[in-house]
Amino acid sequence: MILVVGATGELGSLIIRKLLDKGVAVRVLVRSASNYEVLVEVGAEPAFGDLKNPSSLEAACLGVDAVVTTATATARGGDDTIESVDLKGNRNLVRAADKAGVGRFVFVSALGASSDSQMPLLRAKATTEEELRHSSMSWTILQPDVFMDRLVPLVVGVPVLEDRPVTLVGEGSRCHSFVAMRDVAAYAVVAATRHESESRTLAVGGPEPVSWRDIVHAFSHELGKEVPIHMVDVGESIPTLPEFATSLLVALETYDSPLDMTELARMYGITPTNLAAFVHDFAAAHHAKVP
Ligand SMILES: NC(=O)c1ccc[n+]([C@@H]2O[C@H](COP(=O)([O-])OP(=O)(O)OC[C@H]3O[C@@H](n4cnc5c(N)ncnc54)[C@H](OP(=O)(O)O)[C@@H]3O)[C@@H](O)[C@H]2O)c1
Numbered sequence: 001m002i003l004v005v006g007a008t009g010e011l012g013s014l015i016i017r018k019l020l021d022k023g024v025a026v027r028v029l030v031r032s033a034s035n036y037e038v039l040v041e042v043g044a045e046p047a048f049g050d051l052k053n054p055s056s057l058e059a060a061c062l063g064v065d066a067v068v069t070t071a072t073a074t075a076r077g078g079d080d081t082i083e084s085v086d087l088k089g090n091r092n093l094v095r096a097a098d099k100a101g102v103g104r105f106v107f108v109s110a111l112g113a114s115s116d117s118q119m120p121l122l123r124a125k126a127t128t129e130e131e132l133r134h135s136s137m138s139w140t141i142l143q144p145d146v147f148m149d150r151l152v153p154l155v156v157g158v159p160v161l162e163d164r165p166v167t168l169v170g171e172g173s174r175c176h177s178f179v180a181m182r183d184v185a186a187y188a189v190v191a192a193t194r195h196e197s198e199s200r201t202l203a204v205g206g207p208e209p210v211s212w213r214d215i216v217h218a219f220s221h222e223l224g225k226e227v228p229i230h231m232v233d234v235g236e237s238i239p240t241l242p243e244f245a246t247s248l249l250v251a252l253e254t255y256d257s258p259l260d261m262t263e264l265a266r267m268y269g270i271t272p273t274n275l276a277a278f279v280h281d282f283a284a285a286h287h288a289k290v291p
Helices: 010-021 035-039 052-059 081-101 120-133 148-161 181-193 212-223 243-252 264-268 275-285
Strands: 002-005 026-030 045-048 066-069 104-109 140-144 166-169 201-206 229-232
Touching: 002 010, 002 052, 010 026, 010 181, 026 052, 035 181, 045 052, 052 081, 066 181, 081 120, 104 120, 104 181, 120 140, 140 181, 148 166, 148 212, 148 243, 148 275, 166 212, 166 243, 181 201, 181 264, 212 275, 243 264, 243 275
Parallel strands: 002 026, 002 066, 026 045, 066 104, 104 140, 140 201, 166 229
Antiparallel strands: none
């Protein structure tokens, strides 16, 4: 039995479907007000609880072989905060799992997690990583690079489909190993189900480092049209993007994050989604392919 926490989120639901497809029994930690029914319909067993409530976690962990958590408060509000969920909540979960005798724990952290980070989320991720390293479970910490699925459509895909110029911060030439969420889900499933005794921290990226200019070029190529680029300086606002996306674009202009995934992808039996395939699927999903 594998317990998935963060199950109603985008990544968590991909993980659940992959686990169920493999015939693995799945329990999901859900809140009664969340949209969990669809997970039960596809075969997951619900355990009601909240990361802020330690006793609910102890009950959810009973009889579980492995826990996978993707949970985060970044897109939530109210009393779900980085402090209460990403920091204290994930700590509650690690302790509850350890106490219940869970054998394996898979934590979806993030590339750049560090106690020195300026970003509270990355500091919270680093704290959970440390908690896990000091537990008696075997663990896998996945540190994904930026997901393709949210930022790439927002910054490039949607403007291109709507025949608007793409706005980039700075030169747009820094390279990052953007990764498809479905690939992160595949790594998490292998980490939760393979019987490896070794505990490992794994940076997870796509198969090729790409820049924003490469991404614009990939859309231009896929759709067969010129894509105008509007460059803005760091500090300028981008009225067409939400604040978090602009902040992320600014941050991504300050470093490169190329990852060589060849060995890990081979070991885990995963064929990583490249940019061209992601863009093709995005265009097809929006019926935007030029004949
Ligand atoms: N986006 C990126 O580029 C990126 C890069 C690297 C790593 N990551 C990491 O990837 C992970 C997956 O993100 P995602 O996009 O799937 O997130 P998401 O769609 O926002 O889902 C968040 C999940 O956390 C759950 N949650 C929040 N507060 C909770 C609480 N108090 N108790 C129990 N569950 C709670 C939510 O449940 P409810 O539905 O009940 O609220 C939901 O299932 C995150 O850990 C994120 O930090 C993301």
